Amino acid sequence: MEIYVDSTIITALLFIGFLFTLIMIGSYGYTHKRDLTLNMFFLAKCCQILAVSLMVFRGDIPDVLSIWLANIVLYAGTSLEVAVLVNLQGYLRPKMRLIYIYVTTAGIMGFSILFIFYNTESDRIAYYSFLTAILLLPVCLVGFKSSSLLMKVVSLLYGVGVIFSIVRGMAAFFVPIQSFTLYNPGVLQLVVLLSFYVLSNLMNLAFLLLMKEKVDRELVVLANYDDLTGALNRRSFTQHAEHILRQSAKKQAVVSYLLLDVDHFKTINDTHGHVAGDQVLRDLSQTIQGMLDKGDLYGRYGGDEFGILLSEKNEEEADRFAAGLCNTLNRGKPGSVPFHISMGILTVRPTDNMKMEALYAACDTALYEAKSNGRNGFQRASRSI
Template sequence: MEIYVNSTIITAVLFIGFLFTLIMVGSYGFTHKRDSTLNRFFLAKCLQIMAVSLMVFRGDIPDVLSIWLANIALYAGTSLEVAALVNLQGFLRPKMRLIYIYVTIIGIMGFSILFIFDSTEPVRIAYYSFLTAILLSPVCLVGFRSSSLLMKVVSLLYGVGVIFSIVRGFSSFFIPIQSFTLYNPGVLQLVVLLSFYVLSNLMNLAFLLLMKENVDRELVVLANHDDLTGALNRRSFTQQAELILRQSAKKPAVVSYLLLDVDHFKTINDTYGHVAGDQVLRDLSQTIRGLLDEGDLYGRYGGDEFGILLTGKNEDESDRFASTLCSLLNHGLPGSVPFHISMGILTVTPTSTMKVEALYAACDPALYEAKTNGRNGFHRAEGSI
C-alpha cells in the first residue's frame, strides 16, 4: 500500500513544531531582549521555518529558492541553534565562536559551489549531511562534559542527529535517489518526516528546559551570594559552615574560623568615594578566594565584615593563612586604593551542637583586640566556647 503525503501535511508536520517554539521563545524574549543565547535560538527557528516553507514548494518555485536558499537557511539555522546550546552551557569561547563562524561560512560556500556547477542530488545530500554532522557534534561533546543530566539527555538527542546525518550521507551514494529523497511520497518519507518532527520538538523543548534550568541556577547563585563581592551571604555561609562543623565533629577534625574587616573603611569611603570602597571589597574578596583550598568557605556578613572557615587547618596553618593574606594586601593590589585588614582567629575541634554564631561571638573580641594592637594584623581568641 503506497502512502502519499502531500505538501499540506508536510507543512503541518514540520512547520507547526518550529512555529510553536518560535512563539514560546519570542514571548520569553520580550522580557529578556539582551539575552544573546535566546536571540541566536530565535533567529535559528526563523531560518528553519523559512527553509521548510521554501522546500514545500520545490518544483513550483525556482530551484535557487527551493534548493539553494532553503538548504542555506536550514544550515545557518542549525549552526545558530548549536551555538545557542553551547553558549547556554558556557562553552562558547571567543576562539570556538570564531571557528564555528568559519565552518558555517565555508559550508555555505561549498554548497553554493556544488549548486552552481549543477552537481547531482546525491552529492549535495552527502555534502550537506556530513556538514550537519560536524555542526551537531559540539553539542554531544558539551553534554558529555556538563554536570547537568538534562544536558546529557540533549547531547544524546543530538547524537542521534549526528548518526542520522552520517548514515544519510553515505546512503545517498548507495540507495536510489528516488527512494531516498524526502520529496518522493511513500512510507520512507512519512517515517522520516514524523521522526524529524518528533526529534525537532524534543530538541526545542529541551532548549526551553535548559533555559529554565540555567535561570534557576542563576537564581540559586543570587540567593546565596553577595552581589558586590561574590562571597556567600550571611545566611548561606552560616548554613554551609554549620554543615562542615557537624562533619568535622564526626571525624573529629579541627577547623579555624577567621573574622575580619577593613581597617578605617569609613575613611576610605569618605576620602576616595564609595566606588573606590566597593572596589576595595571586591579586591579583598578576590584575594581571599585565591588563598582558599577546596572545602574552605568565606562569606560577607555585611559592610566590610567577612567570615572565613578553614576546614582541617590547625593554629599554625591558619596563622600562615592570615599572615599571607595580610602580606598580599600590604604589597598593594592593582587598581585598588591601599588598605589593610584586622582579624580575629579561633581554632577548635567542633562538637555536634556547635554553631557558627558561637565562633563569631568568640572571635569578635579578638578582632577588636587586633585593632587595639595597631590594626593590620590578627589576634587569637582566648578561652574556649
C-alpha cells in the first residue's frame, strides 16, 4: 500500500506548532521584556515560522524565496535556539557568542554560494544537513556536563537530531534524490516530516521546562542566599548548621562556631557612605569564602553580622582561622575602605539535642567581650552552654 502525505499538510502543522509556541512565549515575555534568553528564543521561533511559511509555497513562489531564504532563515533560527539552550546552562560566554556568530555567518555564506553556483538538491541537502549536525552538537556536550536530568534528556533528543542530520547528509550522495527529497510523496517523506514535527514540538516543550527549571533555581538562590554578599541568609545558615551539628554528634566530632561583625560599621557608613559600607560587606564575605574548607559554612545574620561554622576544626585550628582572617582584613585592599572585625568563638563536641541558638548566645557574649578588649580580635566563649 502506498503511503502518501502531502508535505504541505505537515509543514502547515509545523507552522501552527511554532505559531502557538510563539504566542505563549510572547504572552509570557510581555511582562519579562528584559529576559535575554526569552527574547532569543522568541526570535528563533519567528525565524522558524518565516522559514516554514516560505517552504509551504515552494513551487508557487521563486526558489530564491522558498529554498534560499527559507533555509538561511531556518538555519539562523536553529542557531538562536541552540544558543538559548547553551545559555540556560550558563555556557554562553562572550567567546562562545562570537563562535556562534561566526559559524552562523559562515554557514549562511556557504549555502548562498552553493545555491548560486552548485544549485543541485543533493548538494544542498548534504551541505545543510552536515552544517546542522555541527550546530546541534554543543547542546549534546553541554547537556552531558549539566547536573540537570532534564537537560540530559534534551541533549539526547538533540543527539538524535545530530545523527539524523549526518545520515540525511550522507544519504543525499547515495540515495536517488527523487526518493530522498521531502517534497516527493512516500514512506521516507512521511517518516522524516513526522520526525521533524515531533522533535520540533518536543524542543518547544523542553525549552519551557528548562525555563521553569531556571526560575526554580533562581528562587532557591533568592530564598537561601543574601543578595548583597552571596552568603547564606540566617534561616538557611541555621538549617544547614544544625544538620552539621547532628552529623558531628553522630561522629563525635568537634565543630567551631564564629560570630563576628565589623567594628564601627555605622561610622564607616556615616563617613564614606552606604555604597562604601556595602563594599566592605562584600569584601568581608569574599575574604571569608576564600578561606573556608569543604564542609564549612558561613552566613549573614543581618547588617554587618556574620556566622561561620568550621566543621571538624578544634580550638587551635579555629583560633588560627580567626587570626588569619583578622590579619588578611588588616592588610586591606588597595583603594578600599580599611576595616577590621571582632569575633566570638566557641569550639564544642555537639550533642544530639544541641541547637544553634545556644552557640549563638554564647558567642554573642564573647563577641562583646572582644569589643570591650579593644576590638580587632577575637574572644573565646565559655564552654558551658
